[in-house]
Amino acid sequence: xxxxxxxxxxxxxxxxxxxxxxxxxxxxxxxxxxxxxxxxxxxxxxxxxxxxxxxxxxxxxxxxxxxxxxxxxxxxxxxxxxxxxxxxxxxxxxxxxxxxxxxxxxxxxxxxxxxxxxxxxxxxxxxxxxxxxxxxxxxxxxxxxxxxxxxxxxxxxxxxxxxxxxxxxxxxxxxxxxxxxxxxxxxxxxxxxxxxxxxxxxxxxxxxxxxxxxxxxxxxxxxxxxxxxxxxxxxx
Numbered sequence: 001x002x003x004x005x006x007x008x009x010x011x012x013x014x015x016x017x018x019x020x021x022x023x024x025x026x027x028x029x030x031x032x033x034x035x036x037x038x039x040x041x042x043x044x045x046x047x048x049x050x051x052x053x054x055x056x057x058x059x060x061x062x063x064x065x066x067x068x069x070x071x072x073x074x075x076x077x078x079x080x081x082x083x084x085x086x087x088x089x090x091x092x093x094x095x096x097x098x099x100x101x102x103x104x105x106x107x108x109x110x111x112x113x114x115x116x117x118x119x120x121x122x123x124x125x126x127x128x129x130x131x132x133x134x135x136x137x138x139x140x141x142x143x144x145x146x147x148x149x150x151x152x153x154x155x156x157x158x159x160x161x162x163x164x165x166x167x168x169x170x171x172x173x174x175x176x177x178x179x180x181x182x183x184x185x186x187x188x189x190x191x192x193x194x195x196x197x198x199x200x201x202x203x204x205x206x207x208x209x210x211x212x213x214x215x216x217x218x219x220x221x222x223x224x225x226x227x228x229x230x231x232x233x234x235x236x
Contacts, residue, residue: 008048010203011115014041019117023092031077031090038077042094046074049113050096052207053214057111059231060218063100064111073097092117107133109224111214114194120201122210123161124217125190134187138173140226141183149179151219156235157191160216165189191217 018037022030031038050068057064065072075095079088099110106127113122129137141148151157171184193213200206215233222229 008045008052008204008207010206011045011197011201012041013202015045015115016117016197018042019092022090023117026088026090026092028089042077043070043074046094046096046115049207049210050074053096053098053210056211056214057098060214060221061100061225061227061230064098065101066098072101109221111217111221113210115197115201117197119194119196121192121194122213123190123192124214124221125165125192126188127190128166129188131187135172137224138184140223141180142173142176145177145180148183148223151223152183154219154235156216157220160213161191161193163189163191191220 014037018034018041021034047068050066050073054066054068057066067073070076073096075091075097077091077094079091093114093116095112095114097105097110097112099105099108102108107130109124109126109129111122111124114120166187166189167185168187171181173184176184200209215231216235218231218233219229219235
């Protein structure tokens with residue numbers, strides 16, 4: 001299996017200019033006139049990025065969706081405004097997700113990359129974890145505290161990524177060891193890090209950066225999914 005093929009060469013200044021212009025002209029008429037810019041400078045490099053990451057992601061979890069297609073791994077640029085107070089028609093940023101597609105995006109744990117006009121972010125976790133899933137996750141933590149803390153407290157993970165999300169005011173678990181307190185309050189959580197687009201997102205080196213980051217997150221992903229690691233990851 002070739003995990004290191006390269007077709008992605010980086011996003012260009014035209015990519016970021018498209019997002020800046022879109023914020024000023026967020027309507028269908030402007031987009032139709034500039035659809036070629038979206039296709040050439042945004043969608044095409046996103047597809048190439050997914051293609052380059054795909055072999056590694058399938059090795060990490062064969063159930064992950066890795067097809068470089070809109071609504072599969074790439075977000076639609078048109079927003080669903082039916083139930084949103086924000087009626088902007090178009091997204092001024094886009095993202096890539098690698099997930100199993102067994103439910104709604106917000107309910108599934110995903111590896112993700114998000115691109116904006118001035119910076120990008122990547123990580124792993126939930127947009128909004130289901131309540132019953134989090135109940136089971138807490139039970140698993142309490143059943144295997146040493147194994148979990150070895151993963152959660154690994155210096156490379158903690159130094160590379162920030163843990164964020166929504167918390168309960170009072171934990172739904174009454175009794176737990178003090179060293180697990182942080183994890184008993186999470187209602188939903190995700191790991192993330194980011195940096196300015198220049199120069200990191202403007203070359204093929206972005207692929208290596210994301211590969212390295214997703215490998216750092218992989219042991220936690222395996223614990224979240226309750227699966228045995230399929231790739232041996234040695235974190236220094």
